[in-house]
Amino acid sequence: MADSEDQAMKTLARHLSQAYTVLATLCLNLPVPVTLPTGAVSNVETVPAVRRIMDITEDQPMPEEQQALLFAACSFWLGGLDIYGLLIRDFHTARAHSAAANLIMCDDTMHDLIVWLADNQK
Template sequence: MSDFEELANRKVSAHLSATYSAMVAVCLALPLPVTLPTGTVSNLEGVPAVRRLMELTLDQPMPETMKAHVFAAAAFWLGAMDCYGLLIREEEWQVSRAHSAAANLLMADGHLEDLAAWLADQE
């Protein structure tokens, strides 16, 4: 794997982690708090938890647009995880996958920011 590919993988991995941490914080502030795994979280724990978050979002007592932000953030994060899963397999590495993962994470971040702003206004 080239230095560029390794750097791209590290950056995507760090962004995945940062976005997941933001999701953890926002989920704890939901009207019906949702606790996602924390600490050293593997994809074997994180992915199913985020999938479950998508299901639980439907029962949150909040406006549909806010539910959509939770749902979209989770979906974009999962999409980024899928891209990352391919990136770390050397034979599957494509620069377009690195860009797709980053784009998914930027979208997830935007939805989490909108949701966090709404939650802050509710306090």
């Protein structure tokens, strides 16, 4: 891989990790808290956990709009991770931008949900 490709991969990996950390913290602050694996975890643990959040989103006692934000954040994060996996095998700049776009959307949806949660704390 070229240096620019290596740097793009490192940046995406860092962004995936940071977004997951925010998601895990967000989930601890849901009306019904959910604990995601943290620390030195791999995709073997994180992917099923994030998928499980998507499965139980409707069980959270929040308005439908906030449930949709949680579901979307998980979906965008998983999409970013999937694209990252493709990049490992076959790097292409457009694909790297697509992974980054997924992570930006993940960040934006999590931000909106975090604001709602902060405004609605008991």
